[in-house]
Amino acid sequence: MAAKVPRKNNGRSRGATTIAQVATEAGVSPATVSRVMNDRFVGEDKIAERVRETAVRLNYAPSYSARSLALGQTQAVAFVAPDLRNPAFQAILSGLSTTANEDGYRVLIGDSAESVSEEPLLAREIRRRCDALVLCAPRMPDHELVDLASALHPMVLVNRSAAGAAPALTVDYRTGIESLLKHLYELGHRHIAYVGGPSHSMSDKYRRDGLRSFTAQNADLVVTEVPGGVASEDGFNAVDAVISTRATGVLAFNDLVAIGLLGGLQERNIRVPEEISVAGFDDIPFARYIAPPLTTASVPHEELGVQAWYRLRSLIEGKEPGHDMVFQPRVEIRTSTAARRPD
Amino acid sequence: MAAKVPRKNNGRSRGATTIAQVATEAGVSPATVSRVMNDRFVGEDKIAERVRETAVRLNYAPSYSARSLALGQTQAVAFVAPDLRNPAFQAILSGLSTTANEDGYRVLIGDSAESVSEEPLLAREIRRRCDALVLCAPRMPDHELVDLASALHPMVLVNRSAAGAAPALTVDYRTGIESLLKHLYELGHRHIAYVGGPSHSMSDKYRRDGLRSFTAQNADLVVTEVPGGVASEDGFNAVDAVISTRATGVLAFNDLVAIGLLGGLQERNIRVPEEISVAGFDDIPFARYIAPPLTTASVPHEELGVQAWYRLRSLIEGKEPGHDMVFQPRVEIRTSTAARRPD
DNA sequence: GTCCTGCAAGAAAGCGCTTTCTCGAAGTCT
DNA sequence: AGACTTCGAGAAAGCGCTTTCTTGCAGGAC
Numbered sequence: 001m002a003a004k005v006p007r008k009n010n011g012r013s014r015g016a017t018t019i020a021q022v023a024t025e026a027g028v029s030p031a032t033v034s035r036v037m038n039d040r041f042v043g044e045d046k047i048a049e050r051v052r053e054t055a056v057r058l059n060y061a062p063s064y065s066a067r068s069l070a071l072g073q074t075q076a077v078a079f080v081a082p083d084l085r086n087p088a089f090q091a092i093l094s095g096l097s098t099t100a101n102e103d104g105y106r107v108l109i110g111d112s113a114e115s116v117s118e119e120p121l122l123a124r125e126i127r128r129r130c131d132a133l134v135l136c137a138p139r140m141p142d143h144e145l146v147d148l149a150s151a152l153h154p155m156v157l158v159n160r161s162a163a164g165a166a167p168a169l170t171v172d173y174r175t176g177i178e179s180l181l182k183h184l185y186e187l188g189h190r191h192i193a194y195v196g197g198p199s200h201s202m203s204d205k206y207r208r209d210g211l212r213s214f215t216a217q218n219a220d221l222v223v224t225e226v227p228g229g230v231a232s233e234d235g236f237n238a239v240d241a242v243i244s245t246r247a248t249g250v251l252a253f254n255d256l257v258a259i260g261l262l263g264g265l266q267e268r269n270i271r272v273p274e275e276i277s278v279a280g281f282d283d284i285p286f287a288r289y290i291a292p293p294l295t296t297a298s299v300p301h302e303e304l305g306v307q308a309w310y311r312l313r314s315l316i317e318g319k320e321p322g323h324d325m326v327f328q329p330r331v332e333i334r335t336s337t338a339a340r341r342p343d
Numbered sequence: 344m345a346a347k348v349p350r351k352n353n354g355r356s357r358g359a360t361t362i363a364q365v366a367t368e369a370g371v372s373p374a375t376v377s378r379v380m381n382d383r384f385v386g387e388d389k390i391a392e393r394v395r396e397t398a399v400r401l402n403y404a405p406s407y408s409a410r411s412l413a414l415g416q417t418q419a420v421a422f423v424a425p426d427l428r429n430p431a432f433q434a435i436l437s438g439l440s441t442t443a444n445e446d447g448y449r450v451l452i453g454d455s456a457e458s459v460s461e462e463p464l465l466a467r468e469i470r471r472r473c474d475a476l477v478l479c480a481p482r483m484p485d486h487e488l489v490d491l492a493s494a495l496h497p498m499v500l501v502n503r504s505a506a507g508a509a510p511a512l513t514v515d516y517r518t519g520i521e522s523l524l525k526h527l528y529e530l531g532h533r534h535i536a537y538v539g540g541p542s543h544s545m546s547d548k549y550r551r552d553g554l555r556s557f558t559a560q561n562a563d564l565v566v567t568e569v570p571g572g573v574a575s576e577d578g579f580n581a582v583d584a585v586i587s588t589r590a591t592g593v594l595a596f597n598d599l600v601a602i603g604l605l606g607g608l609q610e611r612n613i614r615v616p617e618e619i620s621v622a623g624f625d626d627i628p629f630a631r632y633i634a635p636p637l638t639t640a641s642v643p644h645e646e647l648g649v650q651a652w653y654r655l656r657s658l659i660e661g662k663e664p665g666h667d668m669v670f671q672p673r674v675e676i677r678t679s680t681a682a683r684r685p686d
Numbered sequence: 687g688t689c690c691t692g693c694a695a696g697a698a699a700g701c702g703c704t705t706t707c708t709c710g711a712a713g714t715c716t
Numbered sequence: 717a718g719a720c721t722t723c724g725a726g727a728a729a730g731c732g733c734t735t736t737c738t739t740g741c742a743g744g745a746c
Contacts, residue, residue: 018732029696034734043694064472065411066732069701074408076451076472085437085628087430094428097454106469108419108449111440126449129407129419232629256629263632272634285428286575286599289606290633291615361702372726377704386724409702412731 017060026054037062076130077312080110080123082138086230086256087284088301089136092158095305096134103313105131116140116200120148127152132312134158134305138201154315156308160202167311167321169304173206173281176297176329178214180251180279181223183295183331188340189249189277190220195228195238195261197253204253207281211251228253235260239268248276248340255280255287255296262290262336273338283332293334300327360403369397380405419473420655423453423466425481429573429599430627431644432479435501438648439477446656448474459483459543463491470495475655477501477648481544497658499651503545510654510664512647516549516624517556519640519672523594523622524557524566526638526674531683532592532620533563538571538581538604540596547596550624554594571596578603582611591619591683598623598630598639605633605679616681626675636677643670 019037023030028051035041036051054060068074079096081089097107110126112119116139127133132154137145142162149155149165161168184192194211197204211223224245228234235257242250242261252258258280265272272278272292280287283298304327311321362380366373371394378384379394397403411417422439424432440450453469455462459482470476475497480488485505492498492508504511527535537554540547554566567588571577578600585593585604595601601623608615615621615635623630626641647670654664 016732019734020732030733031697031735032695035695038734040735041695047695061471063412063732065408065415065417066701067734068408069406069412069703069731070733070735072408072701084440085430085433087428090428090433093452094454097427097452098456101454106451106453106472108451109436109440110449111437111444113441128404129449232632236632259629260632262634263629263636266634267636286602286606289575289579289603291605291609292634293606293610359702362704363702373703374705374727375725378725381704383705384725390725406702409731410704412701412733413703413705415731 016063017058019060019062022051022055022058022060025058026051073316074130075104076106076108077132077134077309078108078110078126078130079134079136080112080119080126081136082112082119083230084109084111086254088254088282088299091284091301092134092136092305092308095302096309097305099306099309100312103309105309105313112137120144123148123152127155132156132316134308134312136160138203139198154312156311156315156321158304158308161324167315168324169307169311169327170324171299171304171327171329173203173329174210174213176210176299176331177207177251177281178210179329179331180281180295180297181211181214181221183333184249184251184277184279184337185214185218185221187249187277187337189247190340191222191224191245191247192249192251193224193226193242193245193247195226195235195242195250195252195257197228197230197257199227207253228257230254230256232256232260232263235262236264239264242276243268243270249337250276250278252278252280255282255284255294258294258296258336259287259290262292262294272336274341277337277340279337281329288332288334292336295334295337296332297329298332299329303327359406360401362403362405365394365398365401365403368401369394416659417473418447419449419451420475420477420652421451421453421469421473422477422479423455423462423469424479425455425462426573427452427454429597431597431625431642434627434644435477435479435648435651438645439652440648442649442652443655446652448652455480463487466491466495470498475499475659477651477655479503481546482541497655499654499658499664501647501651504667510658511667512650512654512670513667514642514647514670514672516546516672517553519553519642519674520550520594520624521553521557522672522674523624523638523640524554526676527592527594527620527622527680528557528561528564530592530620530680532590533683534565534567534588534590535592535594536567536569536585536588536590538569538578538585538593538595538600540571540573540600542570550596571600573597573599575599575603575606578605579607582607585619586611586613592680593619593621595621595623598625598627598637601637601639601679602630602633605635605637615679617684620680620683622680624672631675631677635679638677638680639675640672641675642672646670 019030019033023033036048041048079093110122112122136158145162146165149162155166157166157168215221215223226241228238280294280296283296287294287296314321362373362376366376379391384391422436453465455465479501488505489508492505498509500509500511558566569584571581623637623639626639630637630639657664
């Protein structure tokens with residue numbers, strides 16, 4: 001019978017230097033190494049120096065897994081959105097990521113690929129891998145959102161609120177689109193088409209509310225809704241429907257859709273803005289560089305991401321997250337909209 | 344003196360159900376619970392069933408940190424790129440993320456914000472948090488890249504190769520831009536401007552090589568280089584320089600730059616393609632939807648991401664990563680380029 | 687010289703899993 | 717019927733950290 005020798009390294013060999021090796025090599029205990037590495041060491045400078053030197057020499061870096069387990073936190077947060085390919089979400093992600101990085105946090109991404117049913121599962125799964133979550137879920141039913149909010153704390157909602165169940169950073173789509181509509185109205189347009197977003201999405205609902213509200217106050221204005229979507233392709237495909245409404249102005253769910261619209265209109269030799277005015281929503285980075293530069297409602301997406309991090313950080317630290325914020329879109333008038341031509 | 348009572352939960356309270364609680368509640372050992380949860384249980388069905396039921400009832404979900412520590416792997420990979428706001432990188436990320444998710448892996452993102460010096464540090468740090476890495480580092484010096492490759496294994500390189508130090512998925516920018524140049528040449532253009540990318544980036548270098556190669560074979564062709572960058576803004580700002588070259592055609596470093604160019608040209612009432620032809624590179628999703636639809640070289644970014652995951656997975660499993668791949672861009676002729684007008 | 691205080695650094699427990707090892711019970715073979 | 721396998725399931729070690737608890741020792745007070 002073999003002597004009962006303690007099994008080292010669990011059979012596997014993982015290569016990386018461990019705190020124990022550094023401790024042995026430096027002639028101190030692991031506790032001391034840990035303290036030195038975390039600037040909690042209070043003893044002799046010589047020891048600290050020796051530990052540091054040894055750590056560098058052995059190319060030691062603490063294991064995140066072990067650290068996470070011992071500390072009960074991962075130094076990571078997640079960002080879940082329905083479509084990471086949309087520049088608007090990317091901008092939020094970018095703001096979040098950059099700011100979180102400054103505090104030593106990394107971000108995990110989750111793309112629910114527009115699948116409403118998978119979203120809660122994805123969110124729960126990914127949340128368990130990190131310390132907190134930023135969720136963009138424009139189409140999730142309210143009750144589900146509230147359930148999630150309580151289960152996934154700390155979490156902050158973007159573009160959506162959940163009756164106080166979680167801090168929320170929202171955009172006033174309603175007022176935003178109302179301003180855009182007003183802009184077209186003041187240019188003389190009386191018949192306007194709205195190429196909508198995903199049905200059942202809150203972001204689309206708010207826009208319709210805004211449209212309705214303004215229309216109610218202006219009896220001579222007609223707004224016709226046309227099915228659209230979230231991507232350029234959807235705008236492109238909606239062109240014929242838009243044309244057949246005979247509207248002189250179009251409001252798109254977002255810039256991507258507006259750009260698709262522009263492409264399709266151009267393909268049919270319909271000039272913008274001479275023959276028809278087009279406006280988008282979001283002000284994605286190159287909305288102003290396309291031809292014609294797109295009139296749109298500017299939303300500070302990066303800032304949304306930044307603020308999301310601040311709230312997450314407070315929550316992680318057990319503090320108050322700060323007030324919810326409602327961002328007001330700013331209308332950016334460019335040349336894709338113009339005065340209605342006399343018939 | 345207080346009785347020496349074992350300290351539970353390390354003083355903190357973390358709330359989540361642990362495997363030990365499930366074990367106690369189900370009247371089995373933690374080992375059994377672990378086996379059941381991982382489908383490695385071979386005993387009586389009744390026991391397995393009881394464990395599963397208990398797990399559900401207690402809302403048990405294993406701790407990723409603990410699992411990672413025990414297993415020595417995190418089920419996560421990282422994606423590091425110089426600018427996550429660029430749709431091309433987003434597409435790669437999207438392909439990577441979607442495919443990795445199917446295998447139960449999540450992705451961590453690292454945006455080096457175009458900072459060449461921070462890139463290796465970021466890559467090393469983020470790599471330690473996960474099992475493997477996808478790196479896009481167009482501007483990193485070769486020697487540094489080779490160093491990284493050996494330190495960060497498993498890792499795959501995108502848009503860049505490192506002398507076999509790591510699997511690489513590249514794009515034949517050289518041939519791609521050569522084809523674009525040929526296209527303009529065949530349209531009768533003899534003086535072409537190239538709005539370049541970041542200096543010292545390999546992706547820009549390859550493009551210049553392609554340009555030079557084609558120019559060398561066609562004595563009547565002149566290509567003038569104009570400083571540019573990676574974003575629409577850079578293209579927009581390069582417009583005056585482009586105009587002053589008196590070129591009749593422009594090749595941009597990428598679609599973003601081309602779009603900026605288009606915007607600037609339009610602002611000066613210079614018609615595209617009538618007065619000047621413009622081509623981009625990448626074929627980002629809405630290149631075809633802008634006006635005029637952009638002639639460009641299409642690069643299958645999503646596919647790059649997908650292939651990156653396949654290689655990463657092989658590497659993680661200790662298998663051969665498969666051959667390096669060189670993707671050939673496909674010229675997409677749209678209407679932003681046209682025959683040169685007789686002077 | 688003794689006793690106490692203070693402090694530096696180590697021992698060891700604990701984080702929540704996985705997996706090897708071990709052991710007792712049930713089943714098989716002659 | 718007794719010896720030998722199988723096999724199911726638990727005990728315990730180990731993953732690599734952090735942190736509490738403990739101890740040994742130097743210095744100060746009396």
